[in-house]
Structure formats: C-alpha cells, structure tokens
Amino acid sequence: MSLYRSTDMIQRETLAVLAEHVGRGRAIQRAGLLSELRRRLGGLSDRKMRDALYELSMSDGPGALVCSAQDGAGYFIAESPEEMAAHLRKEIARTASLGRRIAAQRKAARQFFARLGGKPVRQLNLWD
Numbered sequence: 001m002s003l004y005r006s007t008d009m010i011q012r013e014t015l016a017v018l019a020e021h022v023g024r025g026r027a028i029q030r031a032g033l034l035s036e037l038r039r040r041l042g043g044l045s046d047r048k049m050r051d052a053l054y055e056l057s058m059s060d061g062p063g064a065l066v067c068s069a070q071d072g073a074g075y076f077i078a079e080s081p082e083e084m085a086a087h088l089r090k091e092i093a094r095t096a097s098l099g100r101r102i103a104a105q106r107k108a109a110r111q112f113f114a115r116l117g118g119k120p121v122r123q124l125n126l127w128d
Helices: 007-018 030-041 046-057 081-115
Strands: 066-069 074-077
Touching: 007 030, 007 046, 007 074, 030 046, 030 074, 046 066, 066 081
Parallel strands: none
Antiparallel strands: 066 074
16 A cells, blocks of 8 residues: 555545444544554554644534543544533634643743843752
C-alpha cells in the first residue's frame, strides 16, 4: 500500500471501523481504533487519526454522530438522540471549562507582565 493516504481515505476507514461501534456500550478505545486503522491503512499516526475524527465530527454526514466518552470508554457512533445529547452536554461542559482556564491564564499573564513593566522574561523566579 502507498505511504500516501488521502484525508478522505483515512476518514472513510475511520467511519467504517466506527460503524461497528454504534452505541456507547460498544465504544472502541483510542488505542484499539488506532490499531485497527493501522491494520487497514498501514502506518498511521495518532495525530492523523484524531484529525480524521475531528473532520468527521464537523461533517454533515454520519461522521457528525461520532462521539467520544470522556471516561476512557472510547469512540462510538451515537445510536439515539439521547446518546448524542449526552455527548454534546459533555462537550459543552469541556468548552466552558476551557473558557474559564483561558480567562484565568489571560488575567494572570496580564498581571505578571504588568509587574515586569512590559519587559521580556529572561529568568523566571517562581517565589516572587
């Protein structure tokens, strides 16, 4: 098999694997999904797999139903509106948490760099 694989091919194979994992109870762990994709496609990086999962989730086709269980259960295709809603609630909570973290870092950075008078950090003293 060619070392070059199109993004479309990776997405198609990812969706084909996940078609066997419909419903949260049939989720496939990340390592298992990567292993199966490598078996089908040859060498494939974890990054490429995650990129394919992201692109599928952004599609207007069945890939939009790809879910991930944050408890480590893995990836699956939602089998019901309720399952999809539960996944989206978790994604919304993650987004809110990320927003809080960004706000806290922005505030801390503003205060930190204000104390330096706009000078670049040469050496960081964690005890000041």
